[in-house]
Amino acid sequence: MTTHRPDVGPTEPPAGTERIRDxxxxxxxxxxxxxxxxxxxxxxxxxxxxxxxxxxxxxxxxxxxxxxxxxxxxxxxxxxxAGIRALEQQVDVEHLDPVTAIRELAALTFDHHEAHPDFIRLVSIENIHRAEHLGRSTVLRGLTEPTLAALGTILRRGRESGVFRDDVDALDVHQVISAYCVFRTANRHTFGAVLGRDMLDPARRDHQRQMLGDLVAAFLQAPGPGSGAATVQP
Amino acid sequence: MTTHRPDVGPTEPPAGTERIRDxxxxxxxxxxxxxxxxxxxxxxxxxxxxxxxxxxxxxxxxxxxxxxxxxxxxxxxxxxxAGIRALEQQVDVEHLDPVTAIRELAALTFDHHEAHPDFIRLVSIENIHRAEHLGRSTVLRGLTEPTLAALGTILRRGRESGVFRDDVDALDVHQVISAYCVFRTANRHTFGAVLGRDMLDPARRDHQRQMLGDLVAAFLQAPGPGSGAATVQP
DNA sequence: CGAACAACTCACCAACTGGTACATACGGAG
DNA sequence: CTCCGTATGTACCAGTTGGTGAGTTGTTCG
CATH class of the missing domain: 1.10.10.60 (Homeodomain-like)
Structure with missing residues (x-):
């Protein structure tokens, strides 16, 4: 996230040379x-x-x-x-078993969000403005397509092997994971002020990461809609 | 601060009387x-x-x-x-079976957030400012205590009857539910701009509400940490 | 009624904010 | 070395913004 692109000049000047006009x-x-x-x-x-x-x-x-x-x-x-690199390529969606794969993707997303608080803030700010600036830009569409593709593959494989429910799509799962990760960072302050717990406390990070994995895995492995509670109904 | 709560004046004027200076x-x-x-x-x-x-x-x-x-x-x-009323009192946490109770609480929270978009926006805005104004105020502490108490009761009863895991507390669950509900509203615009799906689309509302219920219920009913995937490990 | 105080109006301001006209100096091309 | 466009610095501006001094009128209460 330092400079940007290869934009340092037409003919890259020898490193160390500090030009006045650059x-x-x-x-x-x-x-x-x-x-x-x-x-x-x-x-x-x-x-x-x-x-x-x-x-x-x-x-x-x-x-x-x-x-x-x-x-x-x-x-x-x-x-x-643009600086938010696709991280889903680090997950072997084709060969890992679906539950492990989705847990890994969730964990990666978790760490990624925690590592880029400024980005989250910009997203929050842009939402306050109803994404009017983002909407005018044209560079963004398809930015998350790799993630969705990876998610889609994991979901498909999970469904095919009978361990995942089939009434949620990749976007739904993406939403759940994003919600959890974004909320931790974006709403850290009011949550902390009102409830007295810092969601980003490093001492709780592993627990929080584990929770997200359990959350998504359990959700996907649960039976579909309607089958509500597995408890007794007197 | 809020100079006075009941407002309207010392001696409530008869309704219908329109005073010039009020x-x-x-x-x-x-x-x-x-x-x-x-x-x-x-x-x-x-x-x-x-x-x-x-x-x-x-x-x-x-x-x-x-x-x-x-x-x-x-x-x-x-x-x-102050306008955000406690809604947990609408859930009979003592007599409903825990899974039904937590689903009901989640659904109530879901509807409540969707009904108060302005509040969510103010919270987002306050987070941008790192809750510095909220922190200076003194009226808020304990505002969510009823919710947490209700949640705590549900969790305790669920644990006692052996259907809920015991490694998450009320705050954890509150965080999960809030994350889901807040994200839908607060990040609606960037999510829609980048991914092309309106999370608040009424046509999908029931599905989204159902998802949250499944999410929380499945999460709480899943085995504790470490027991990760229930799938084969070759 | 007629003080006395609360509720309200009006005109005004200093600081700041995004934005610009214009002069100028660097540094590569030839 | 000279030329010229790109890059840059200075000074400046008009509109806006949060904020206020001081006077005016409605209400209430003795």
Whole structure:
């Protein structure tokens, strides 16, 4: 999540050479500082002046490179989304048994979210604005397709071997996993303030990760709808 | 803070009497408009001028009654939190069988969250600000205690009858349920923009409610930690 | 009735905010 | 070395924003 793309200049200058005028570096620095600023204070709360002040360049450059506050914010959003690498390729969805595979995918997602709090914050902020900026961008569609594909494969194999229910689809499961992972980070503060427990407390991390695995595994292995409780009905 | 709870005035005027100068009414109107404004645009994005304009009074009154933007926002937060009634008392935790009880509590929470999107937004906004305003307030502690008590009772009874696992506590379960319910509303827009499914689509509401019930029930009925998958291990 | 106080109006402001006109200096191409 | 476009710094601006000083009117209560 440092610079971005290969955008350091047309002919990569020898490392160590510090140019005074370096479009790529300036642009990247603005983007990095803007990311922190917006993630920290939201779109309306983020200040162009503040971003400029924390950069080795001036406000003028922000407008030179990005055009305006909103465009800068969209650039930050796109850059952040692009930085979220597909992690599902680390799960061998074809050969692992489905329960193990889904647990692994859940655990990976869990760690991934915990490692990128700024991204979660940007997502929360964007939701406050009803995703109007994200909607205007075009770079995002299909970003999660690999994840959904992997999930779909796991679900299919699980159903075929008779251990998974068949009335939920990949999106449903993705939603459940995301909800759990996002909530821990995004609602950490109010949850902590009202309930007195820090969901991100490292001492509880393993327990929380285990819970998610159990949650998803148990859910998928449970009988379909209608068969409600397995308990006695007097 | 909240200068007074019953509002409306010292000696409740006969209903129907429209006074020109009515402190309670003015205050309440400001609070209502401010709630919408802040829930809509966030704290930094909310405008005092705009709130004043949409009220039958003037900006000066906002400062007269609330003191400033931040204090008004805190008042909005407190009022919103106070408005979230305890719903767990609608569940007969002592006599229903535990699985049915937890399903009912989950379903109630589900509907409750869907019915109060503004509250969810305020919570999200407050999390962006790391709950700094909520933390300064004192009215909140213990607000969710009834819920946790009910949950605790259900869990205890479930454990005693041998159907529930014993390595998760009430807070854990509350977290799972909240995560699911909050995520649906709070992250509706980015989820929809990226994945193309509206989590709040009425056509899918029953399915989503059912999923939550299955999720929590299956999770609690699953064997404890370590016993991971029930599948073959070659 | 007529103080006295609460409720309210109006005009005003200093600071900030996003945004820009304009001058200028670097650094690679030839 | 010279030229020229890209990159950059300075100064500035108009609109907005949260906030306020000071006076005015409705209500209530003795």
């Amino acid at each position: 479009a790529g570096r300036t642009r990247a620095e603005i983007l990095a500082v803007a990311t922190r600023e917006f993630a920290d204070r939201g779109y309306a709360g983020g200040r162009i002046n503040e971003i400029a002040a924390r950069t080795r360049t001036t406000k003028r450059m922000i407008y030179y490179y990005f055009g305006g506050k909103e465009q800068l914010y969209v650039a930050v959003l796109e850059h952040a989304y | 402190a309670g009414r003015t205050r309440a109107e400001i609070l209502a408009v401010a709630t919408r404004e802040f829930a809509d645009r966030g704290y930094a994005g909310g405008r005092i001028n705009e709130i004043a304009a949409r009220t039958r009074t003037t900006k000066r009154m906002i400062y007269y009654y609330f003191g400033g933007k931040e204090q008004l926002y805190v008042a909005v937060l407190e009022h919103a939190y």
